[in-house]
Amino acid sequence: MDDHTLRVLEFEKVLALVADGAAFSVGREQVMAxxxxxxxxxxxxxxxxxxxxxxxDQMGIDVPFAGARDVRAAIHAAAIGQVLDPPDLVDASQTLKTAFRARQVVDKLRDRVPNLSTIAETIADFRRLSDEVERAITPRGEVADNASEQLATTRRELRIAQDRYDQRVQAALADAIRRGIAQEGLLTERNGRKVIPIKSDYKGSVQGIVHDVSSSGATVFVEPIGVVEAGNQVRELQLAEVREVRRVLQKLTTLLGDREDEAMTSVLTLGRLDSLHAKIAFGRRVKAELPQPGDGESWLRREGATIVERGRHPLLRGTVVPTDIAVGGEYAAVLITGPNTGGKTVALKTLGLLTLMVQAGIPVPCADSSRFVVYPRLYADIGDEQSIEQSLSTFSSHMRNVKAILEKAAPGTMVLLDELGAGTDPAEGSALARAVLETLLERGCTIVATTHHGELKAFAHNDPRLRNASVEFNLETLSPTYHLTVGLPGQSNAIAIARRLGIDEEVLNRANAQLTPEHFELETLLAEIRAERSAAAEARRREELAREESEEMRRQLAIRRDRVEQERMEILSGAHREAEDALVQMRRELDAERRKMATRDFDTRAADATMKRMDSDLAKLGQRARPVRPEPAAARAAVVRDLAPGDRVHVRDIPQVGEALSAIGEDGRVEVQFGSIRMKVSVDRIDRVETALPQESVALPQRARPNVSMELDLRGQRAEEALSRFELYIDDAFQAGMPFVRIIHGKGTGALRAAIREALRGHPLVRKFESAPANEGGEGVTVAILAG
Structure with a gap:
């Protein structure tokens, strides 16, 4: 991309803002590049x-960058054989560890972020180096005792030797003090050795090595002969410690230096991820809406029109008036006119800078409805680059830039021209500007230009490839609104501004006299069109507001309706559950009454009255327990109306298709044949009815309902034999219309109970099952509620 264009559009300033969000210097460096x-x-x-x-970022997942440093110099030093200091090793280790953690975070979401995952794959695993450095170097940046066995041994011996050395020196000092030959009662060091300050008059009284003499000559610093050997041993161990520390650091440095290329790539990749993170932080600051999370392509175009909606220049501060502009496609060029300081150049720069940001992968502050075309070339001539040293006037500087643009312009080029044709004779400037525009259009360029020449307004109006645009000006406040209006040329407003500023009316009248009637007609027409557009825009705004209020009201009503419906269904479901539980309990009581009838001393009249009462309650509860299903009334009515004997019937909870044997009875039930089983089914359990095909009628054999006991005792039987009896018993009980049965299997090991309940769990004729009450057998008896 052209360097001059990047400079005049202030692209570098945007990069500086983005770089402010980088976590470490490599990321900042990559942003600026x-x-x-x-x-x-x-x-x-x-x-x-x-x-x-x-x-x-939207998912709240943080890619780690904490502790990252630019360690490329240390990596290179390790590769060429230099031994790194502990702080450099710690920085390198921490940075490479952070890089690998970043890779792990991205890898976990590979399906959602495949491009980031591909980038992160280039980060190498340096966990062995990190573990070794953490073990060998303390948080204070010192080599730890356990960095090696030899170092631990050497330091232990050094501490012992140092203690022994200190004890002997202290004893020699105490003797010198006792003898009165010590200058003072303090030990000092010279040349790394501990010495005793002896008065010079008594230097012969102490055998030893003189290491130093005071400046006055009154004191000599003597290492007593009795401690020399101990001092030598300490010194040897100190040197051994230094050698072992260097060996440990050399080993760690080699681990890093041997993988220089991988380490360099990992640091650069971490910097790349950091630069992307900095872009997102910048996008948050400028309230960028593009790209949308996870969508980096739907709003990009190879060709067509660039459409910027509510675009904002990222370098402007305070309240920024957004810009709407479209160029390309149907209109290859847009010509912006209007008064000075009205915002023409800002609109021009906003379009150009946002385009550059898009092509650099930087989030752009505009509405998500915007669309951007990718241009292989973008040239801009903006601003006054006049130079006294180079003998360049305003016009000359513009022409130099235009010349360079014309030499490079080709199809797929965006050209931004500010104050085209300015700085010279208006007639010639206008003609030259028109010629430049026509030439660029013929070469297939996309153009946005600003100008003050009235002749170019007419040219843009008459040429179908161009479109007029203008910046608005408030005559009451004598200030620009910075609002760009596409489709209308700008008004100069020069005389109106002069009048507001207090220029003598006679001067203004003379100026008006110089203008042609056509000028006044054009200005009046433009003013009327602007007023009509403003009124239409206000009407659209009110209409949009009303529509939004209507949509919000509709949404709230829908939420309220759904909430009411949900509460209604919860209430009904609760009532149905209660009714079903009561129904089961009443059936048990009814079964108990029937069993009592078999005893000799049983009051048959009382039992008969009880049976009638319970039958009545049973019927009422059965009605209450029927579930209310959100089935359309029309569909249910159609089933009831069309059902006839011979139709194929699909019943809920029964996998087999049945055949209707009768029409719908007064009780709302229909008799249905399922293979060899006949039963009555409530209409609201029928999901679908298939009309029977005409065929010769065949009389089905009528099977009398069997007399079945309410209980089946399987105790003492093997599982295979018990399951065979169980299957026959369930079929007979279902045909007999029994509401529930009791299966007595006993407790024992629980194997028979488990087999029976497993068979009940998937049985088509069983709705549910449960253990009997404790006083009726508990876990030794299973009560099965039959379908029907």
């Missing part, structure tokens, strides 16, 4: 990476 891509594929790759990093 960013340049816009010149291909669609390159831009797409950049934006996909940014979109995926934004997705991680």
């Amino acid at each position: 960013l340049r816009p891509e010149v291909t669609f594929e390159g831009t797409l790759a950049r934006q996909r990476e940014t979109a995926e990093m934004r997705l991680l």
Whole structure:
């Protein structure tokens, strides 16, 4: 991309803002080295990476960068054989460990962020180095005793030798003090050896090595002969310690230096992830809406129109008026006119800078409905670059830039021209500006230009490839609104501004006299069109507000309706559960009454009355226990109306298709044949009815309902024999219309109970089952509630 364009559009300043969010210097360095891509594929790759990093940010997943440092110099030093100091090893180890943790975080979401995962794959595993450094170097940056066995032994021996040496020197000092030959009662060191300060008059009284003499000559510093050997031993151990420490550091350095390329790549990749993270932080600060999390491509185009909606220049501070502009596609060029300081150049720079940011993979502050075309070339001539030293006037500097643009312009080029044709005779400047525009259009360029020349407004109006645009100006406040209006040329407002500033009316009248009637007609027409557009925009705004309020009201009503329906269903479901429980309990009581009837001393009249009462209650509870299903009334009515004998019936909870044997009875039930089993089924349990095909009628054999006991006793039987009896018993009980049965299997080891309950669990004729009450057998008896 052209360096002059990057400079005039202030791309470097944007990079500096992005770099402020980097965690360490390598990331900042990579941000500052960013340049816009010149291909669609390159831009797409950049934006996909940014979109995926934004997705991680939206999910609240932090890629770790804590503790990262630029350790490339240390890595290179290790590779060429230098021994690294503990702090350098710690920094390198921590940075490489952080890089691998970043890779692990990204790898966990490989399916969601495939491009970031591909980047992170280049980070190598240096956990062995990290473990060794953490074991060998303390948090204070010192080599630990346990860095090696030899170092631990040497330091232990050194401490013992040092204690012994200190004791002997202290004893020699005490003797010198007692004899009155010590200058003072303190030990000191000279040349790394501990010495006693002896008065010079008594230096012959102490045998030893003189290491130093005071400046006055009154004191000599003597190492007593009796401690020399102990001092020598300490010194030897100190040197041994230094050698072993260096050997440990050399070993750790080799672990790093032998993998220089992998380490360098890992640091650079961590910097790349950091630069992407810095882009996202910048996007949050400028409230960028593109790219959307995980979407780095739907808003990019190879060709067509660039559409910027609510675009904001990222370098502006305070309240920024957003810019809406579209160029390319149907209109290859946009010509912006209007008064000075009205915002023409800002609109021009905003479009150009946002385009560069898109192609560099940087989030852009605009609405997510914006669309951007990728341009392989973008040239801009913005600002006044006049130079006295180079004898360049304003016009000359513009022409020099235009010349360079014309030499490079080709299809797929975006050209931004500020104050085209300014700085010279208006007639010639206008003609030259028109010629430049026509030439660039013929070469297939996309152009946005600003100008004050009225002739160019007419040119843009008459040429179908161009479109007029203007910046608005508030005549009441004499200030620009910075709002860009596409489709209308700008008004100069020069005389109106002069009047507001107090210029003599006679001067203004003379100025008006110089203008043609057509000028006044055009200005009046433009003012009327602007007023109509403003009114239409206000009407659209109110309509949109009303629509949003209507949608919100509709949404709230829907939420309220769903909440009411949910509460209603919960209430009904609770009532149905209670009714079903009561129904089961009443059936048990009814069964108990029937068993009592078999005894001799049983009051048959009382039992008969009880049976009638319970039958009545049973019918009422059965009605209450029927579940209310959200089935359309029309569909249910159709089933009831169309059901006829011979139809194929699909009943809920019964996997087999049945055949209707009768029409619907007064009790709302229909008799259905399932193979050899006949039963009555409630209509609301029928899911679907298939009309029977015409065929010759065949009389089905009528099987009398068997007389079945309410209990089946399987105690003492093997599981295979018990299951065979169980299957026959359930069929007979179902045909007899029994509501529930009791299976007595005993407690024992529990094997028979488990087999029976496993068979009940998937049985089509059983709705549910449970253990009998404790006073009726408990876990030794299973009560099965039959379907029907």
